[in-house]
Amino acid sequence: MSDDPQGAAPEHELLAVRRGKLDRLRAAGVDPFPHAYTGVTPIGDVRSAHADLEAGAETEIRYRIAGRLHARRGQGKMAFLDLDDRSGRLQLQAKRDVLGDELMDRVLDDLDLGDLVGVDGTVFCSRRGELSLRVESLDVLAKSLRPPPDKHHGLQDVEQRFRRRELDLIGNAESRALFVTRAKVISTVRRALDEDGFVEVETPILQPLYGGAMARPFVTHHNALDRDFYLRIATELYLKRLIVGGLERVYELGKDFRNEGVSFKHNPEFTMLEWYEAYADYEDAAARLESIVHAVSVAVGYEGELDFSPPWRRVSFVEAIQEATGVDIMAHPESADLAAAIKAAGLELKGVDDLTWPQLVDDLLSKHVEPNLKQPTFVMDYPVAISPFAKAHRTKPGLTERFEAFCDGMEIANAFTELNDPDVQRERFEAQVRFSEAGDEEAQPYDEVFVQALEQGMPPTGGLGLGIDRLVMLMTGVRTIREVVLFPAMRD
Incomplete structure (x- = not known):
């Protein structure tokens, strides 16, 4: 031999x-x-x-x-x-x-x-x-x-490991174990939702109109129908139409696609879980997320520094930005004023004069708050302008009942008390159109079919999206999404 x-x-x-x-x-x-x-x-x-x-x-x-x-x-x-x-x-x-x-x-x-x-x-x-x-x-x-691959050194070229994952798996027992853990993460999540009476469904990946997230889509052309379609950026709007239809508790676990940059936490094709629960709100979604993530950590035998035990820490969106930057975003409701306040605080922001108010706010959060959130944390109550599908907060004007969950310096989940008033939803879409006309390529397009679905009547609903790839990163301790995706997108 x-x-x-x-x-x-x-x-x-x-x-x-x-x-x-x-x-x-x-x-x-x-x-x-x-x-x-x-x-x-x-x-x-x-x-x-x-x-x-x-x-x-x-x-x-x-x-x-x-x-x-x-x-x-x-x-x-x-x-x-x-x-x-x-x-x-x-x-x-x-x-x-x-x-x-x-x-x-x-x-x-x-x-x-x-x-x-x-x-x-x-x-x-x-x-x-x-x-x-x-x-x-x-x-x-x-x-x-x-x-x-060489049995003592494996694949030394990291790029080659991702391009030829089969060789990585042959030569690296740790890689094999990681993807077995990924499978256990997914099966644990599914089991938790199935046991709580959720129905797993499948909605279109090719969509005539994209929506449900702030992102740029991939566009493709259907020859037989002679029309453009979009690879979905989220499953949200279709799933909420199923809530309207009476399924009451639904979830989908599958691929989404966003035509955006590649980083340690971004891959253009990624796995997302979204669930929607009738007669619930974002507090119910938070409790369910805490329970599921903790169950996953137990199932995979997590032994790292993160504590997933409920309850998780909670901070206010507006207060978190103000504490990190000194900028009170709610005191500057126009983009020009907010840009001036950011400059006055001595913060550098590339293209600050060209960004819309939602883009400025998102940039403050992602640069100055998110990296410092180590332990599991809910950032609560987002402004209306960056939350087009979230219901207005019942006691805090200008804010919505929305949270994002962060852990180890990155977002892992996004949740709302879902907006179910069709007239308000129509107004939110119109505001998104204005942001789009002002240059925001990630603004939501107007979806009249979804508004008409809401006009049929949608019950009070809590919904959440959880990034499966990032959850696997947390559970395995790896620092790049390409390690937990079998065949990540690569440059030529």
Whole structure:
């Protein structure tokens, strides 16, 4: 078996050697790409079942396992191989007096690191205390025609890790574990909502009119219908139409798309959860979010510095900005006045004279408040101008019943007591049109169909959007969204 050390020979020579072994296997009547291999036990289950086996102990317990060859030691009459599957790694002992000359020669001469194989054998524990499987039979399940990433260094090029995620997963057990954790995050969220009577639904990804968030959309053209469509930036407006229709508790967990910059916390394609609950408000949404995120942290065994236990800290939007910058945004309701106040406070803001009031306010929050919110925090009660779908606050004029949840210096969720008065919603859309005409590319377009849906009558409703990718970042401790997205968007 060749270790194929990277750099030991030109790539074309390594590939030629592996293809030569493929030809030898076929000439010997071995199918190097069989259809199936049934009855496999995960390596993790084998390890769990025999965790207490003492050094030197033998058993007659047989297992069939399968995976990718990771390493090999020894030659001649006996060799030790390391086999990886998703659940872990197990040492294999191959002995000539057990396998016979033909199969032992195949193990030593025709297999390479990276090959996928299946083995049957009995469990024992080596004298050094290593749980092992004594191989009684071995089948090639897929011949690897290219060498795996270097087993000691993995993929050193971070960009290459993201472009060729399959290589990253082959060479990096931590990456495999991370995406298993991601799956557990999602299943925990789903289970919590399902158990509370929510109905999971699917709404269009291709939309004739985008809406539900402050973002620029991707535009595509449908040839048969001869019209432009937008990749959705949010599921909000469709989900609230389902509340109007009487489903009462709905959620969707799927992809959204925003044509915006790429950063450690932004990917143009991302996974979002949105839920809407009739007869609830933003306080109910906050309590549900605390409960779900805490349940996720328990499910994945989170052990970091963040404390997800309810209740989370709460701060006022207006007061948080004023404490961080000295600027009282509500005292400056026009963009020119707010821009002047920002300059007077000595704050640098690129293009300050060209930004609308919502853009100025959002910039103050994202630059001066958000980075300093380490522990889970609700920033409460946002101004009307930046909350076109939130109901006016019942006691605070000029503000809405909206919060955003922040943690570790980034936003993870956004929630409202949903605006259900169609006349007020129409006025909010008209204000967004004015912001758009003033140059705000992320302002909401006017959606008359949604207004008409509200005219049918929508019950009091609490709604929330939770960024799944960012939640996974928190639970795994990674600092860039590209680590938790299997195939992130990359430059050429």
